[in-house]
Amino acid sequence: MIKVAIVGGTGYTGVELLRLLALHPHAQVEVITSRSEEGVRVADMYPNLRESYPELVFSVPQVDKLTACDVVFFATPHGVAHGLADEILQAGTRVIDLSADFRLEDAEEWSQWYGQPHGAPHLLADAVYGLPEVNREAIKTARLIAVPGCYPTAVQLALLPLVEAGLAETQQIIASCASGVSGAGRGAKIGSLFCEAAENMVAYGVSGHRHLPEIKQGLRRAAGQSVGLTFVPHLVPMIRGIHATLYATVLDRSLDLQSVYEQRYQNEPFVDVLPAGVCPQTRSVKGANMCRIAVQRPQDGDVVVVMAVIDNLVKGASGQAVQNMNIMFGLDESSGLNSAALIP
Ligand SMILES: NC(=O)C1=CN([C@@H]2O[C@H](COP(=O)(O)OP(=O)(O)OC[C@H]3O[C@@H](n4cnc5c(N)ncnc54)[C@H](OP(=O)(O)O)[C@@H]3O)[C@@H](O)[C@H]2O)C=CC1
Numbered sequence: 001m002i003k004v005a006i007v008g009g010t011g012y013t014g015v016e017l018l019r020l021l022a023l024h025p026h027a028q029v030e031v032i033t034s035r036s037e038e039g040v041r042v043a044d045m046y047p048n049l050r051e052s053y054p055e056l057v058f059s060v061p062q063v064d065k066l067t068a069c070d071v072v073f074f075a076t077p078h079g080v081a082h083g084l085a086d087e088i089l090q091a092g093t094r095v096i097d098l099s100a101d102f103r104l105e106d107a108e109e110w111s112q113w114y115g116q117p118h119g120a121p122h123l124l125a126d127a128v129y130g131l132p133e134v135n136r137e138a139i140k141t142a143r144l145i146a147v148p149g150c151y152p153t154a155v156q157l158a159l160l161p162l163v164e165a166g167l168a169e170t171q172q173i174i175a176s177c178a179s180g181v182s183g184a185g186r187g188a189k190i191g192s193l194f195c196e197a198a199e200n201m202v203a204y205g206v207s208g209h210r211h212l213p214e215i216k217q218g219l220r221r222a223a224g225q226s227v228g229l230t231f232v233p234h235l236v237p238m239i240r241g242i243h244a245t246l247y248a249t250v251l252d253r254s255l256d257l258q259s260v261y262e263q264r265y266q267n268e269p270f271v272d273v274l275p276a277g278v279c280p281q282t283r284s285v286k287g288a289n290m291c292r293i294a295v296q297r298p299q300d301g302d303v304v305v306v307m308a309v310i311d312n313l314v315k316g317a318s319g320q321a322v323q324n325m326n327i328m329f330g331l332d333e334s335s336g337l338n339s340a341a342l343i344p
């Protein structure tokens with residue numbers, strides 16, 4: 001059994017890790033932290049997990065307890081893993097960070113977008129960007145994983161087949177995306193209140209969202225050159241889900257893009273290219289570690305429209321984190337991750 005610690009167990013991604021790991025045949029959660037809920041039983045805070053974790057209690061983060069485990073997941077706000085990862089790694093425990101702390105290769109760029117100094121630039125060389133569909137080999141031997149952000153997961157998976165093969169113009173790609181409210185975390189914020197978010201749709205971060213440099217970094221690696229991207233996220237009144245719509249100009253209209261996408265992802269357990277003409281729905285991935293993608297070229301024109309959906313808390317965060325753990329520990333990549341989506 002892999003001994004697991006979760007730092008930040010009361011947040012949405014933390015409890016999603018608990019839910020997924022409860023179904024995992026080769027992992028056991030030994031430590032779960034919360035500073036505000038110290039001493040509270042998981043079973044009392046999350047009754048849906050009563051049978052899975054009857055004894056597990058939230059404790060404050062203590063390095064010796066974390067390093068007694070094989071792997072530590074950070075489901076914490078940005079900057080927390082910077083402060084703790086080094087000591088944990090030095091003790092031989094692996095780290096899977098769901099925050100953005102190690103996603104950008106350039107510490108200076110990170111501090112510009114995140115508004116604080118980078119707390120562990122010396123660890124960046126060890127960090128592997130945990131998008132298995134791109135980095136599977138590097139993940140196998142990694143000690144420190146930077147789990148991609150939710151929007152970056154959907155947008156990159158939607159665009160990779162085009163940019164890797166140089167099939168689209170790469171200077172003016174448009175990403176129009178929508179997220180459910182759980183993407184903003186569990187902390188109280190005006191914008192997450194029911195009366196603000198229900199029956200409403202609003203764009204935000206139009207002048208620059210912190211996921212822009214992460215997406216551009218991934219697309220640059222895939223394309224072998226810098227990519228021009230306009231990224232506009234929206235908040236929509238659902239709890240879970242991301243819907244990404246990408247617009248790009250194809251270089252060759254005669255290409256069968258449906259086949260290109262099907263071939264690129266034919267061996268990927270968690271990417272599903274839908275049949276031609278079918279549009280993906282967020283509810284088809286709710287609770288599942290899956291990205292469903294569709295590609296169309298309306299009216300046989302130059303513009304390709306790619307649509308991708310994920311559950312922000314699963315393939316966009318905790319599910320992808322478990323997928324990384326499976327790869328790092330030499331397990332079947334799908335261990336504990338095969339559940340179907342929840343409908344409705
Ligand atoms: N929500 C989403 O859809 C996604 C989130 N992410 C990222 O995952 C991370 C967690 O997100 P989410 O679950 O939404 O966040 P939440 O705000 O819901 O939860 C944050 C958790 O971190 C703990 N925490 C806060 N500050 C500290 C600290 N200084 N030291 C230790 N623990 C701390 C909190 O517990 P306590 O204060 O009691 O210790 C809480 O359990 C974030 O970096 C987020 O950006 C990534 C992809 C998607």
Ligand SMILES: CC(=O)N[C@@H](CCC(=O)OP(=O)(O)O)C(=O)O
Binds near residue numbers: 181
């Ligand atoms: C709806 C909403 O607020 N979404 C968050 C992104 C989700 C997320 O947590 O992404 P990270 O993993 O990069 O932190 C946002 O726009 O900042």
